[in-house]
Amino acid sequence: MALVVRGELRLTPGKAAVQVAHAAVLLVQLAERHPSPTFSRWLREGQKKIALVVPTLTDLEELDRRARAKGLATVWVEDAGFTEVAPGTRTCLGIGPAAASELDPITGELELL
């Protein structure tokens, strides 16, 4: 599972962590509605997650297109905007769960958060 934050928002570490957590929970809820061997394996193998960052919303949108083109699940996190950003701002993209062999071609070159 890859959780990719939008760098240009310059979120604090805590705020970024919350966006990453929102994305992870949304992906798990989505996977629970469509159980798959991939999801079962991911749960069994310790729910591996990685937090990454890309500079802009355009980068995130491109990542979303590439992931969906490969058949991977994606979710967007929109912040309620109580604190650091305007309401409805897209802050984070979640991808997966998926095997490393599926995720790596899409996210392997991205910077760690």
Next chain:
Amino acid sequence: MALVVRGELRLTPGKAAVQVAHAAVLLVQLAERHPSPTFSRWLREGQKKIALVVPTLTDLEELDRRARAKGLATVWVEDAGFTEVAPGTRTCLGIGPAAASELDPITGELELL
């Protein structure tokens, strides 16, 4: 939902975000096994989460005791230790979901991550 990281480990922002996400997913999975009006309300109201930090494991353990004494759900995240910390290291405590009126007396004074 409060997600509290162990500051003394000096995790990178990305690694801390992953621990916070692990805790959030574990709490949601726990709540799904014991559905409650509090959990339904939390889902309906946008899954509010906050990421906090305390200095030491002792602080986290004390927080865990206080939360459980109030009847709140808690989960521990143990890192698999592939990168920054030794395997089995307790990195993060998750508490909730709970109403703000229940969480605030326990976590209200803690530092934001």
